[in-house]
Amino acid sequence: MDNIVVLGAGYAGMTAAVGIAGRGQRVTLVNNGARFTERLRLHQVAAGQQLPKLSIPELLDGTGVEFVDGWVGGIDLAARTVRVGERVIGYDRLVYALGGVPDTAGVPGVEEYAFTLDQAEAVQVTDTVVCGTGLTGVETAAELAEAGHRVVLVGRAEPGAELNAKARAYLQRVLGELGVEVRRGEVVKVLRDEVVLDSGETISTGQVIWAGGVRGSELARAAGLEVDELDRVVTDAALRSVSHPEVYAVGDAAAVRQEFGVLHGTCQSGMPTGVHAATSIVRELRGKAPKRFRFGYLHAPVSLGRRHAVVQFTRPDGTAKRAWLSGRVAVWYKETVSSAPWPSFRRMVKVPASGTVAWRRGGRYTR
């Protein structure tokens, strides 16, 4: 039987592994840690909230997936092996699903002094500058402010720039009510207790949180897979590496091109890529050609602390539509979306096709 190895048990890797196992193929899943990281909720962790402990081996019990808890140190594409600590694991097909790492390299001082959400621990200092006005920075600033922190949110773009005018105005009003101070500008330097902007202005703080974007880990480039400028694996229309077609790349680790451009990393797109890799690998093993991956965005749900949220409905290319939600219904919607993946994995263990059905319309897996 062919040996399939999935690297990374995040949203995309878990989806791929259960999808493959459910179709009767042996699969090995490697991840650094047995607890599932709910990346969607890392801003809650930063604000000191306790999340339930979701055990990957428990969920996989009885599925036939072999779970390996360890750090992937390297991939040998010629030998078709991956190195996990002392262990060398061979593969016929590889699913590369290692997600992203915070993009900390561009600005001096970030690596030395800034806290990132990937540290997955509560911020101890209550006087914080959050760098990055994308949705991750907005969610983090709001969550910390609601927990009583003094928060300055700083970035080039207006917070909520991705949303329509009404939704953006709502988001900014809630940030104001929570006491988040918004500053516009490019961060050019980070010091232990200070952030320097391109205008020369400085902001003193007790703690800097960097939410300035995500890039792929160095592993793919080091292995010799073709990657883009953000170290994401460049894929063909079926999600196979353009340089090594026996490797599928999914989730944040992949540069997946659609007609409207390259997907930006979301769980919303990551899980359908996992479903697609699973069905394509099984097709290939049965001698069939894999199909083209087609995806369109549906929404951008944004939490603003635990009591407020805004949900922007989008066109398939991710641009804002007129429809949006706020208030309690938006809080409920965001929470429903955030808690959906784990039960979905459970469902896919029992009924693998449920992944394809669930995302075929809801996530516009095919348009």
Ligand SMILES: Cc1cc2nc3c(=O)[nH]c(=O)nc-3n(C[C@H](O)[C@H](O)[C@H](O)COP(=O)(O)OP(=O)(O)OC[C@H]3O[C@@H](n4cnc5c(N)ncnc54)[C@H](O)[C@@H]3O)c2cc1C
């Ligand atoms: C605060 C926040 C809020 C977000 N909100 C939303 C949202 O509302 N909607 C949405 O769609 N998206 C949201 N996202 C984005 C979403 O979380 C990511 O797009 C998603 O996690 C990508 O899934 P993935 O499986 O590709 O990677 P990940 O979930 O990051 O999983 C990668 C896995 O690989 C493991 N790994 C990495 N390197 C190694 C290694 N060398 N060896 C072993 N294991 C390794 C990691 O530990 C991890 O378990 C949010 C992100 C953040 C940070």
